[in-house]
Amino acid sequence: MRAALFSMGSVSSKRIVEALESYFDEVVHFDIRKVEMRIGKGDTLLFYDGEKLDSDFSCVYLKSSFRYALIQRALATYFNGIAYMPIEPSAFTIVNDKIFTHLALEKNKIPTPETYITPTVDAAKKLLKSINFPIILKIPG
Structure with a gap:
């Protein structure tokens, strides 16, 4: 072998x-x-x-x-x-991508901090008006 x-x-x-x-x-x-x-x-x-x-x-x-x-x-x-x-x-x-790792952990019921993903900075600014701190915010790109 x-x-x-x-x-x-x-x-x-x-x-x-x-x-x-x-x-x-x-x-x-x-x-x-x-x-x-x-x-x-x-x-x-x-x-x-x-x-x-x-x-x-x-x-x-x-x-x-x-x-x-x-x-x-x-x-x-x-x-x-x-x-x-x-x-x-x-x-x-x-395992080499934080977002994919976070999704895999979440899918397997492993506790993770609440995380928000937005496609643009403008979308992130809108989101910030409706959520409480502390937060984790990912803006791809």
Whole structure:
């Protein structure tokens, strides 16, 4: 069985590789900054450092900075159903966005501060006339 770790190569990533080696015949580390996905010609293709990637893995683990949340989600979506993925694809973009995190917590009945989201500054000004302080107000963009 083969496992893959996509990360930036931190010390903790190296420890994950060592731990995976106890359970898998082969463990391959990929620097997430060198991964490329080609989508839209009928078949999604993965490339690593310019070379086509052999994506035949039993387990795939993704770990990286919030800056790579979209590629993490894309990779997780690609491998979902093909390899064991311990993290749901949507998690990568939810946990890196305060509003999505807040919505996920609320949906799961985890208490959160009351938060207001408005699309514009003008809408926020109108809202301020009808609510009590203290408040959390998010104005996207």
